[in-house]
Amino acid sequence: MKRKELEDLGLEKEAIDKIMDWNGQDIETEKKRADKAEGERDNYKEQLDTATGELEKFKDVKPDELQATIEQLKNDLKDKDDEYAAKEADRIFLDGIKDSIRRAGARNEKAVMALLDIDSLKQSKNQTEDIKKALETVKESDAYLFGSEEPINNPVGPIGGAGGGDTALAAMRAAAGLPPAEK
Structure with missing residues (x-):
């Protein structure tokens, strides 16, 4: 639709402007839908190309051999699981x-x-x-x-003798507030 065509019909300028705005909105909506459809088309085409390329890889594969390989891999996996267990x-x-x-x-x-x-x-x-x-x-x-359960065979500290018994006794006497022991 063109502005000239509307003017030839004798419509006022304000009405023509309003109609042209509506027409522009409709055109933009349709452009967006067309762009979306083209994007989806391109996406599907790319997916088809990828799938076709992947199928080409399997062109020479024999299903029986593939099934045998799958079974062997399953058995290997089961053996590994058993070994781990x-x-x-x-x-x-x-x-x-x-x-x-x-x-x-x-x-x-x-x-x-x-x-x-x-x-x-x-x-x-x-x-x-x-x-x-x-x-x-x-x-x-x-x-x-x-280890022995008898205390005498399982000592937990010095049991006397040259193991510092005098200093231990002196420390105890000092802690109790007593004078040092006389010898």
């Missing part, structure tokens, strides 16, 4: 043994571990009880590997 079970088992050894009062964890039959304990149905029994057996046969 076995390692995790071993770690949990060894941590349990080490904890039991510490609770039994062992002085050297590695030395006690060397005396235990780890494989038979691992195969045991009642591991907790069998570990306790094995530790008791080692404690009886090699008691020097474990």
Whole structure:
């Protein structure tokens, strides 16, 4: 629509301006829709080109070979999962043994571990009880590997003699407000 055509119809200038504004808005709306449609078209064309290029890569692939490869990869993944589960079970088992050894009062964890039959304990149905029994057996046969529960064999401080008994006595007397001991 052209301004000249509207003027020829004898319309007033204000009416022509209003009609031209409406027409311009309609044209802009249609241009936006056309641009959007062209953008979508270009996007779909690009996707088609990409998909066609990817399909070309698979032109020489044989489905049976691909299926065999997939099955092999699944089996490898399952084997790795089984291997990881076995390692995790071993770690949990060894941590349990080490904890039991510490609770039994062992002085050297590695030395006690060397005396235990780890494989038979691992195969045991009642591991907790069998570990306790094995530790008791080692404690009886090699008691020097474990701390003693008797206070005399497990001292916690100086027990007299040249170990500074005089200075300890002097410190106690001074703390109590007593004069130094006479010799």
